[in-house]
């Protein structure tokens with residue numbers, strides 16, 4: 001024992017050669033995260049976007065990553081099979097420079113949670129719905145530093161705050177800490 005904690009790493013492996021651009025992943029993600037659950041579908045609310053170029057038969061699923069408050073100065077521009085894609089097309093961040101991975105109504109950032117909001121799921125919803133087998137879910141364990149655990153806790157709290165607001169989160173933590 002070296003005293004280090006173990007943490008679970010969740011990965012969704014993306015095989016772009018198998019993706020056919022059906023957008024089933026976007027539909028089920030938006031439905032699963034609707035309130036109430038499954039009450040609506042809107043790919044603009046999904047935490048996954050499929051960059052599509054049907055004429056070139058190119059489809060690239062991109063998962064929503066962390067929210068950043070400032071635009072980055074460096075920009076990526078990809079050329080695949082001779083076609084140039086939009087600036088930042090494959091970036092995972094919700095950032096102020098574009099509308100991707102933002103709630104259409106509230107503009108709150110969207111982030112893939114690997115569907116942790118339902119611990120009974122055997123696999124994330126988009127993986128289950130990808131009949132082409134382009135998304136494959138994998139789990140492994142790694143050693144984690146104490147600092148990393150604190151960082152994970154902070155980002156978890158930030159995600160809750162962006163959804164419910166800090167006053168509600170602080171109130172909930174206070175109630176839990178004084179319980180019993």
Ligand code: SF4
Pocket residue numbers: 018019020021022023024025026050059061129130131132133134135
């Ligand atoms: S459900 Fe699968 S095949 Fe369809 S767009 Fe999404 S990743 Fe591609």
Ligand code: SF4
Pocket residue numbers: 028029032046047048063064111112113114115124125126127
């Ligand atoms: S893993 Fe879950 S939250 Fe993430 S994109 Fe897929 S369905 Fe959406």
